[in-house]
Amino acid sequence: MPCQTKSISRRDCLKVAGITLAATAVTCSGLGFVATRKPDIPTPDLVFGDETILRDRILVAYATRAGSTVEIAIAIGESLSQRNYIVEVRPVIDQPDINPYQAVIIGSAIRMGNWLPEAVEYIKHNQQILNQKPVALFTAHMLNAGDDETSRANRLAYLNPVREILTDPEEAFFAGKMDFTKLSFLDRMISRMVGAVEDDLRDWDKIRTWAQAVFK
Numbered sequence: 478m479p480c481q482t483k484s485i486s487r488r489d490c491l492k493v494a495g496i497t498l499a500a501t502a503v504t505c506s507g508l509g510f511v512a513t514r515k516p517d518i519p520t521p522d523l524v525f526g527d528e529t530i531l532r533d534r535i536l537v538a539y540a541t542r543a544g545s546t547v548e549i550a551i552a553i554g555e556s557l558s559q560r561n562y563i564v565e566v567r568p569v570i571d572q573p574d575i576n577p578y579q580a581v582i583i584g585s586a587i588r589m590g591n592w593l594p595e596a597v598e599y600i601k602h603n604q605q606i607l608n609q610k611p612v613a614l615f616t617a618h619m620l621n622a623g624d625d626e627t628s629r630a631n632r633l634a635y636l637n638p639v640r641e642i643l644t645d646p647e648e649a650f651f652a653g654k655m656d657f658t659k660l661s662f663l664d665r666m667i668s669r670m671v672g673a674v675e676d677d678l679r680d681w682d683k684i685r686t687w688a689q690a691v692f693k
Contacts, residue, residue, distance in 0.1 A: 520571075549617055552685060582638065647691055
């Protein structure tokens with residue numbers, strides 16, 4: 478497909494085209510299953526807080542590819558429980574029922590500039606009830622983590638599709654972690670082609686501080 482979009486540079490367009498061709502080549506080579514198979518990533522289902530005491534319940538639902546978002550969700554759950562909530566941390570792939578909770582937090586990693594599709598679909602599926610409860614969103618990302626205007630605009634754009642579904646949710650953006658050993662061969666190849674490097678940029682103080690203030 479020719480590079481005709483004005484909002485993307487020719488260099489970036491060629492990079493995207495190269496990634497697409499490389500992914501297609503791997504898939505068509507007969508190595509598609511091996512290339513796209515990723516290491517098993519734990520997706521724990523956890524509860525924080527004393528369930529024997531009647532308290533408000535908060536759901537922290539997460540979508541992850543390499544596990545970094547899981548650890549952020551757990552830190553948020555632990556911090557919220559210190560505010561005397563019962564907090565359940567669950568993967569969106571389990572489609573947790575939103576009805577029992579007084580508030581909901583949903584978080585996702587970023588892949589190819591977008592929230593993971595299972596997180597977006599979960600929000601679409603629960604749009605009506607989510608818009609009747611307090612909702613907060615967090616995004617774990619490696620790129621666009623700077624304080625400059627371009628970085629800020631780019632990371633805000635991650636949530637554009639979700640903002641069309643939800644009514645004024647709270648938002649947070651957290652720098653994540655890149656660990657190539659947790660990625661499939663194809664994802665490692667794509668990550669290297671876009672210039673990603675292995676690093677852990679998570680600011681646990683920032684994450685826990687946000688969890689102490691959300692929904693206030």
